[in-house]
Amino acid sequence: MPGRTHRPVLLREALDALACRAGGLWVDGTAGAGGHAEAILHATAPAGRLVAIDRDADAVEAARRRLEAFGERAILRHADFRQLPLLLDEIGARTVSGILLDLGISSLQLDDPGRGFSFREDGPLDMRMDRSQTATAADLVNTLPEDRLASILKDFGEEPRARPIARAIVRARGQAPIRTTRSLADLVASVLPRRGPVRIHPATRAFQALRIAVNDELEGLSRLLEQAVGRLEPGGRIVVIAFHSLEDRLVKRTLRGLTRRCVCPRDLPVCACGRPGLVRLITSRPVRPSASEVRDNPRSRSARLRAAERLGATPGRAEDPAEARA
Numbered sequence: 064m065p066g067r068t069h070r071p072v073l074l075r076e077a078l079d080a081l082a083c084r085a086g087g088l089w090v091d092g093t094a095g096a097g098g099h100a101e102a103i104l105h106a107t108a109p110a111g112r113l114v115a116i117d118r119d120a121d122a123v124e125a126a127r128r129r130l131e132a133f134g135e136r137a138i139l140r141h142a143d144f145r146q147l148p149l150l151l152d153e154i155g156a157r158t159v160s161g162i163l164l165d166l167g168i169s170s171l172q173l174d175d176p177g178r179g180f181s182f183r184e185d186g187p188l189d190m191r192m193d194r195s196q197t198a199t200a201a202d203l204v205n206t207l208p209e210d211r212l213a214s215i216l217k218d219f220g221e222e223p224r225a226r227p228i229a230r231a232i233v234r235a236r237g238q239a240p241i242r243t244t245r246s247l248a249d250l251v252a253s254v255l256p257r258r259g260p261v262r263i264h265p266a267t268r269a270f271q272a273l274r275i276a277v278n279d280e281l282e283g284l285s286r287l288l289e290q291a292v293g294r295l296e297p298g299g300r301i302v303v304i305a306f307h308s309l310e311d312r313l314v315k316r317t318l319r320g321l322t323r324r325c326v327c328p329r330d331l332p333v334c335a336c337g338r339p340g341l342v343r344l345i346t347s348r349p350v351r352p353s354a355s356e357v358r359d360n361p362r363s364r365s366a367r368l369r370a371a372e373r374l375g376a377t378p379g380r381a382e383d384p385a386e387a388r389a
């Protein structure tokens with residue numbers, strides 16, 4: 064969008080948490096416009112390489128342009144980061160030095176009405192990050208049963224009025240299909256009672272919920288984090304920036320879980336196996352953007368960064384914690 068650029072959120076904090084150093088192989092699983100990726104390549108110069116992944120072909124193109132100057136040090140992939148183990152196998156990398164995931168959507172996606180993520184401007188109700196995928200938000204809104212719509216709104220949007228909104232959607236689509244972001248936003252707003260000054264747009268939660276459902280965002284995230292940690296070299300770090308509490312909770316639980324790998328029977332009051340965890344937490348509490356970052360970039364306000372460091376293991380030996388536990 065003219066005049067607006069994507070500003071990487073928590074940039075300094077992410078680089079510090081990754082403990083970037085010269086050399087190594089790094090992963091940015093959510094390249095977006097390439098802001099974090101570019102900074103990682105600078106911080107790891109002259110020889111550090113970066114695998115930059117995005118499931119949005121437009122984002123990969125934008126990142127490719129931005130990272131062109133780094134030549135072969137930047138390895139671009141149009142893929143879902145949940146395929147990370149496969150992608151690393153393909154380039155012959157058993158372990159990596161650090162992994163960044165800056166979850167959610169980018170300003171490139173949000174600011175383009177044609178992508179259908181925003182209710183502020185009218186556009187097709189699309190919301191697909193990867194446009195080669197078939198189902199759009201309009202498909203979900205116009206075909207799912209009321210119960211399923213209500214659970215998406217409740218589970219992924221923490222929307223307290225999930226049921227009345229789902230009912231209104233089903234009623235409205237009986238007259239005519241809901242095809243645009245504005246028509247859905249107006250419909251949601253018409254269901255929600257107006258109480259005093261509103262801090263967020265009434266459709267915010269519903270749009271978040273639909274976006275998560277369309278892109279299946281939470282599915283497999285925990286498993287991917289475990290696999291990603293399994294591909295870190297000892298001392299390597301994983302850094303995750305989440306923008307809503309559902310995602311952040313999942314990240315917190317998974318990283319915490321990886322600090323313990325006790326295999327004692329559940330009824331044993333204290334651990335007897337003494338099995339060390341796979342990681343130590345770098346952030347006991349999430350790192351939040353500073354007041355000045357929020358002032359400069361209001362979209363950063365809900366960001367929470369968490370990081371963990373891979374503990375010692377035989378160097379070069381990748382381990383999948385999910386399998387190790389089984």
Ligand SMILES: C[S@@+](CC[C@H](N)C(=O)[O-])C[C@H]1O[C@@H](n2cnc3c(N)ncnc32)[C@H](O)[C@@H]1O
Pocket residue numbers: 069070071072092093094095096097098099100116117118119122142143144145165166167168169170192
């Ligand atoms: C917040 S933006 C990242 C911005 C980026 N860090 C920058 O500095 O420009 C999130 C990006 O992650 C991508 N994304 C979200 N889920 C993904 C997934 N499962 N696999 C690959 N990319 C994903 C989105 O398409 C979007 O471009």
